[in-house]
Amino acid sequence: MKALKNYFNKVKPNFEEGGKLHAFRSVFDGMETFLFVPNDTAKTGTNIHDAMDSKRMMSIVVIALVPALLFGMYNVGYQHNLATTAGLDFWGMFFYGFLAVLPKIVVSYVVGLGIEFVVAQWKNEEIHEGFLVSGILIPMIVPVSCPLWILAVATAFAVIFAKEVFGGTGMNIFNVALITRVFLFFAYPSKMSGDAVWVSGDTFFGLGKHLDGLTTATPLGIALSATSSTGYKPFNMDMVYGLIPGSIGETSVIAIAIGALILLFTNIASWKTMLSVFIGGAVMAIGFNQMGLEGNAMAAMPWYEHLALGGFCFGAVFMATDPVTSARTSTGKYIFGFLVGAFAIIIRVLNPGYPEGMMLAILLMNIFAPLIDYYVVQSNITKRAKRIKVNQ
Amino acid sequence: MSQLFSKKNKEVFANPLSINNPITVQVLGICSALAVTAKLEPAIVMGLSVTVITAFSNVIISLLRKTIPNRIRIIVQLVVVAALVTIVSEILKAFAYDVSVQLSVYVGLIITNCILMGRLEAFAMQNAPWESFLDGLGNGLGYAKILFIIAFFREILGSGSIFNYNFVDALHLKDFGYLNNGLMILPPMALVVCGCIIWYQRSRNKELQEK
Numbered sequence: 001m002k003a004l005k006n007y008f009n010k011v012k013p014n015f016e017e018g019g020k021l022h023a024f025r026s027v028f029d030g031m032e033t034f035l036f037v038p039n040d041t042a043k044t045g046t047n048i049h050d051a052m053d054s055k056r057m058m059s060i061v062v063i064a065l066v067p068a069l070l071f072g073m074y075n076v077g078y079q080h081n082l083a084t085t086a087g088l089d090f091w092g093m094f095f096y097g098f099l100a101v102l103p104k105i106v107v108s109y110v111v112g113l114g115i116e117f118v119v120a121q122w123k124n125e126e127i128h129e130g131f132l133v134s135g136i137l138i139p140m141i142v143p144v145s146c147p148l149w150i151l152a153v154a155t156a157f158a159v160i161f162a163k164e165v166f167g168g169t170g171m172n173i174f175n176v177a178l179i180t181r182v183f184l185f186f187a188y189p190s191k192m193s194g195d196a197v198w199v200s201g202d203t204f205f206g207l208g209k210h211l212d213g214l215t216t217a218t219p220l221g222i223a224l225s226a227t228s229s230t231g232y233k234p235f236n237m238d239m240v241y242g243l244i245p246g247s248i249g250e251t252s253v254i255a256i257a258i259g260a261l262i263l264l265f266t267n268i269a270s271w272k273t274m275l276s277v278f279i280g281g282a283v284m285a286i287g288f289n290q291m292g293l294e295g296n297a298m299a300a301m302p303w304y305e306h307l308a309l310g311g312f313c314f315g316a317v318f319m320a321t322d323p324v325t326s327a328r329t330s331t332g333k334y335i336f337g338f339l340v341g342a343f344a345i346i347i348r349v350l351n352p353g354y355p356e357g358m359m360l361a362i363l364l365m366n367i368f369a370p371l372i373d374y375y376v377v378q379s380n381i382t383k384r385a386k387r388i389k390v391n392q
Numbered sequence: 393m394s395q396l397f398s399k400k401n402k403e404v405f406a407n408p409l410s411i412n413n414p415i416t417v418q419v420l421g422i423c424s425a426l427a428v429t430a431k432l433e434p435a436i437v438m439g440l441s442v443t444v445i446t447a448f449s450n451v452i453i454s455l456l457r458k459t460i461p462n463r464i465r466i467i468v469q470l471v472v473v474a475a476l477v478t479i480v481s482e483i484l485k486a487f488a489y490d491v492s493v494q495l496s497v498y499v500g501l502i503i504t505n506c507i508l509m510g511r512l513e514a515f516a517m518q519n520a521p522w523e524s525f526l527d528g529l530g531n532g533l534g535y536a537k538i539l540f541i542i543a544f545f546r547e548i549l550g551s552g553s554i555f556n557y558n559f560v561d562a563l564h565l566k567d568f569g570y571l572n573n574g575l576m577i578l579p580p581m582a583l584v585v586c587g588c589i590i591w592y593q594r595s596r597n598k599e600l601q602e603k
Contacts, residue, residue, distance in 0.1 A: 147569055186575045189574055190571070
């Protein structure tokens, strides 16, 4: 580490004003602050510094995502093995998934960071670190067979139109990773939904078995197309372990729970948002159970199954708690989370077109987060104003 | 003759095409710009219809401007516009039926187009017929120009065609894994494309940038 620091100090003059590599200043700056805590201090006023700056925060979120990512890789291989009977062993399945997922991670980071570097250089700012998390989230919320070029297009769209035009990291209204997914979802629906996208039927470097026209429905897809109210797949433990078809990182409740513990232990994500998303979803699902809509399997599905399936857990833990796009006041977090969970279930049950509602629910509530905060603050002000009157 | 094309009149005509564009600068007429621009053909027909109606309603209102009682001027303007819209709509139905079906209610809704009422109120009520005609023509063409640009990108990326000539199928691009962007056909992307045009125009024209 010391040697690395010395090396950075040695090459630094090249990147400063007048140095021969000045054009790559933001790249150098980004790498340096990524590896080391910045050394500069504020020149004016009183500032309290914590060892926890936003780059360190992002790194912990990435670490929290690792269990779900690793499990996602394994599950990609497992589902492939199950569907094609390729005869892979444990490590075979894992490496198959690794080879299938790695290109997506690379594409997402290269495109996203590339745009960030260009923008930072152009506006003469330092590189924002926000894409570290988005870059790993994006490959985790797409189906395994999503082609790389449309992933690149969607990532570029999201970084430019959901983030940079609003002023970069910390200024965005919408969650960037979810904008990538919503773009893919509406622009290329044949690659993002339906039965043919969730399990890979390709070989990667000779690993696996090629199978044309492979279709596997997700449990939510089965429930959506069911014609009777008992048409959903009964609850089983595979839904908790995550051995079901779905987007790469979203299937395993256990792996996501490990990530959630890391986030809660380090105080990065808010337990208020997280908990109220689950409560909102459960309350809504129980409500639909009681209503018992005729012929609607989604409405009859028990609440715990609703919470275990699809992107519900992943969205609740990693997306709804995004500190930038969710509500910031304490009461606001409860309201925001509850409505995210409730809307996710409403979209699942009542919308005949989409089997999953988590993405749309979170994006919808992203719009309302500032409004919720505004009214929470206003009600506090009125409450205190009243108290002053009473005391006088 | 030189009076007709004086410097002031040229500006009246040319400004709406660039630095005072009704869509990108005044942000009027957005609704129809989003609705009819999925393909080039309806967008061009719509642009031309609005141009004709704006130009002639401007002339008619300008001729009547001294006799219209101030308190009922909006009603008079609406009657004139409605009459012109009905004529254009009937002509489209007679000679370009397919396009008029594609445009559906949006031809009728030209009556409520903010650009029209804006020009009538802001320009035709105070100016002579010839200037009003130029102003209407300029604003209509400025609107048509933006519609054309939006529709051009939306048709290429969304439907993979230009003027209904499907180049994606002709070049067999789908064999290479190419897919048309379904979001481009939906109105939200029209707004994004329109936003990009505004972005481009503002970064080119310093006088349009707010401090």
